[in-house]
Amino acid sequence: MGKPKAPKPPDPRETAAAQTATNIGTAIANGTLGNVNQVTPDGSLTYSQTGSTKWKDPSSGAFYDIPTWTATQTLSPAQQAIKDQTDAAEKNMATLANSQSARLHDLLGRPLDLSGAPAAGNPNAINLPQYQQYAPGPALQTTLPNTGSAQGVVANAGAIQTSLGNAGDIRRSYETNFDTKRYEDALMARMNPQLDRDRAALETQLANQGLQPGSEAYNRAIDQANRQANDARFGAILNAGQEQSRLVGLSQQAAAFENAAQQQAYGQMLQSGQFANQAQNQRYTQNANNLQLANAAQQQNFNQALAAAGFSNDASQQMHQNNQSTTAANNALKDQSFNAQQAQLAAQNAARAQYLNEMYAQRNQPINEISSLLSGAQVSNPNFVPTQGQRIEPVDYAGLVQNKYQGELDAYRTRQSAASSALGNLFGMLPFGKNVSDRRLKKDITRVGTLDGHSLYEYRYKGEPGGGPKHLGVMAQEVERTRPDAVSSGADGIRRVDYGRLFAAGRKKR
Incomplete structure (x- = not known):
């Protein structure tokens, strides 16, 4: 279990130099692939290497040979013959233009004779029009006589009733919890002695008939008597429930009667308040109508005064408009006379300009002829089609070196982690x-x-x-x-x- 060693990081200068060499080699290859010789009906285009240039990498000091290419364009025989004829024709026209240009020495040496040109128009002979000034507008009426003030307040018609008196409380519940046990006990107190006497009489009767307790006939008779006694008791209970229902109904009727009386009192107070408010509204409507009648009379007086002032102003404005129209007509006549003088001046200047243009045309015609002789037709150059360029992508040498180093570094870190894990296992x-x-x-x-x-x-x-x-x-x-x-x-x-x-x-x- 040896100690793992970290990988040596790549040298930047060596990596850059290798990447530069790869890029230059790829660029030269791409340039060579792009130099595609072409042959067309009008000519051909040929590439040839005519030398090279030494280039030094400043980072590594290495020298590289960069090839130099020359493109040669050659016309087809037919186009070359046309070009030869065109060159000869242009030479002849240039020679003719040279001989004709000798005439320009005498032509340009003589000044233009403008003695026969028509006289130009004299703008000082035009008399400017003297316009009439517009008269000021009439003084218009801008105020109206006093026609009275409009009334804006309605007389007080009294207060509106907004509340009602108390008509009493409404009953929202009534007594329903009546104790029926006393009715039930009273009925049972009357029934129990009779039931007891009937039971004793039945037992005596059964004994006289020779039926002993426990026999089927005895038990059947006793069971029938018990059923009759229970039916009597159930009847007492039902009668007690009916009595309770009757008492609840009476309590409900009493509560309904009291609420009906309260509703009647409330309705009477409501009608009284509505009647009072209707009377107040009628008084207010009468006051408002009187106010509107007075304001309508005041508005009528104002409208009549406004109409009289408008009529007076319209008459004054009409007289002023008539005076302005007369002034505008007089000024239009003066404009017409001035425009006629300007048209006469323009006609004189146009005649002179036409004469000068003819003189200049005579002088420029020989120059234009020589210029035309000096311009010749052009030979059709070959139309080369765009080639489908082939390209080699440069190798990412620096990226490959970095990826290799990163892989070695990851492996080193993995070994380090394994060593630490082994140390932990050692302690365990x-x-x-x-x-x-x-x-x-x-x-x-x-x-x-x-x-x-x-x-x-x-x-x-x-x-x-x-x-x-x-x-x-x-x-x-x-x-x-x-x-x-x-x-x-x-x-x-x-x-x-x-x-x-x-x-x-x-x-x-x-």
Whole structure:
């Protein structure tokens, strides 16, 4: 059981250099794959490597050869013949343009003669119109004579009755718990002596007939007599219940009579209050009608005064509008005269501009002809189709290195956890919960590994059965040579090891 070692982390410079080499190689391969030679009816496109460039990786100092490519475009024979003819034609037209341009020295050397141009219009000859100003508006009536004030308060018609007098309490229950036992006892007191006499007479009669108690005929006669006595008693009980029902009915009738009297008193007081409120409402309605009549008369006077003021203002406004219309008509006549003068001036300027344009056209025509001779037709260039580029994705070398390191680190952590678990098992295997590690008390000893630099053994204690499970631990005599502080001896002379101190100290050393 050796001590696990942590994996060595990857060197960033080495990883970066390897990743750079991978990226450059992938880029060169992608560039080579993208240089697809093409042949079309109008020509061809050919790629060729014409050299290379040395590039130094600043992080690692390694040199890389970066290839240099040249693209050569060649026309088809037919397009090449057209281009040759076009070049010859352009040369001829350029030669003709060169000879014609000699005429421009004399043409441009003479100034334009504008003596025959029509005279331009004189804007100073136009007389500006003198407009009439609009007269101010008439003074309008803005107030009305006093037509009286409207009344806004209705005369008091009296208070409204909002409550009624007390008509008495309503009975919500009546007596129903009448004791019927006394009626029942009275009936039974009258019936029991007769029943007793009838029972004695029956027993005498049965004895005279020679029927003895216990015989079937005797028992049947006695049972019949008992049934008749019970029926009589049940009849008394029913009569007592009927008496109770009669008393309850009387109590209910009395309560209903009292509530009917209370309802009649309440209805009379309610009718009296409603009559008083109807009279008050009638007085209030009469007062409101009188107020509305007075306000209607005041409103009529106000409306007549408002109509008279509006009529006067309308007449004044109409006279003012007539004056404004006359002024606008006079100003429109002046605008018409001014526009006619402007139209005459524009016609003169248009005639002059037309004459100047003709003169400039004569001067520019030779220049335009030479420019036209200098422009020739173009040769159709080949139309190359887009190639379906092939691409190689670069290898994530840095990611692979990191994943490898992470896997080794996870394995290391797993071994560490296993070692800690073995340490916990070691403490749990101590015999009888003690740390007795004296070699003299052990047998069947086998070395199985190391933990924190200390040898571990499997063994059994002397006196244990030979086929029993083995223990795992160290030998006190060996530990005492390197870690005497973790070994102690008791009064019995047996050496014991403090496992907590031994392995805890070992982990602190790491």
